[in-house]
Amino acid sequence: MRRKIVMGNWKLNGTKESVEALLTGILPAAQATTTADVAVCAPDIFIDQVSRKLADTPIAWGAENNDVHTSGAYTGETSPTMLKEFGCTYVLVGHSERRQYHGESDASCAHKYALLQEHGLIPVLCIGETLEERESDRTNDVIRKQLAPVLNDLGVETLKNAVIAYEPVWAIGTGKAATKEMAQEVHAFIRQLIAEKSAEVAQGVQVLYGGSVKGANAVELFAQEDIDGALVGGAALIVEEFDAIIKAAG
Numbered sequence: 001m002r003r004k005i006v007m008g009n010w011k012l013n014g015t016k017e018s019v020e021a022l023l024t025g026i027l028p029a030a031q032a033t034t035t036a037d038v039a040v041c042a043p044d045i046f047i048d049q050v051s052r053k054l055a056d057t058p059i060a061w062g063a064e065n066n067d068v069h070t071s072g073a074y075t076g077e078t079s080p081t082m083l084k085e086f087g088c089t090y091v092l093v094g095h096s097e098r099r100q101y102h103g104e105s106d107a108s109c110a111h112k113y114a115l116l117q118e119h120g121l122i123p124v125l126c127i128g129e130t131l132e133e134r135e136s137d138r139t140n141d142v143i144r145k146q147l148a149p150v151l152n153d154l155g156v157e158t159l160k161n162a163v164i165a166y167e168p169v170w171a172i173g174t175g176k177a178a179t180k181e182m183a184q185e186v187h188a189f190i191r192q193l194i195a196e197k198s199a200e201v202a203q204g205v206q207v208l209y210g211g212s213v214k215g216a217n218a219v220e221l222f223a224q225e226d227i228d229g230a231l232v233g234g235a236a237l238i239v240e241e242f243d244a245i246i247k248a249a250g
């Protein structure tokens with residue numbers, strides 16, 4: 001039985017005041033759940049605040065990105081070792097916004113993924129097709145290609161210390177979530193690809209769904225056999241919504 005994960009991705013949002021209010025607001029639900037892990041991925045500028053606020057709470061925190069170097073002349077970057085020092089658990093890798101606006105490739109994502117694991121952090125590998133790719137029936141090809149560097153080069157065993165987030169690009173921030181059937185179909189395909197290498201790893205890996213998850217659709221998404229939680233954007237910024245999503249996870 002895989003535990004669910006409800007993970008927020010704040011993206012480029014927040015103020016010191018809103019971070020304080022949000023974390024205070026979601027804490028009771030995070031403390032109450034026995035079947036889900038709760039986490040928030042924050043912009044780097046809030047990491048010190050978040051790590052202090054969440055110390056001795058069941059809420060884990062993550063970063064939204066990391067550099068591929070651990071130190072050096074790389075202005076503006078944050079390294080896995082810095083994140084680790086502050087108590088980071090998860091780091092998003094290859095979110096579609098990073099792929100779109102920062103030119104991240106499947107290969108560079110795999111590089112980051114490997115480096116994070118080397119430093120004891122858990123990569124959350126984000127994959128998913130665009131609308132054009134779905135409409136031209138290429139969803140499975142895209143998923144296979146995005147997973148290939150991890151499955152074929154780094155090795156299936158690395159997925160024992162990683163999380164996958166399936167986020168169809170067309171569902172992100174649009175209010176049009178994938179239906180539970182559409183999401184389940186892709187999640188099952190992801191698990192099947194992994195099972196071709198290792199049935200044991202495929203059974204254990206947590207695959208989150210992301211894309212317009214809200215309190216109102218979380219229950220039906222979480223009821224699907226291969227959906228192990230959610231990576232939540234907009235609704236993760238609203239206490240009532242994120243609270244409802246945590247409760248939907250059990």
Ligand SMILES: O=C[C@H](O)COP(=O)(O)O
Binds near residue numbers: 095167212231232233
């Ligand atoms: O990482 C989160 C996703 O991009 C989903 O964002 P959204 O919930 O605002 O659609």
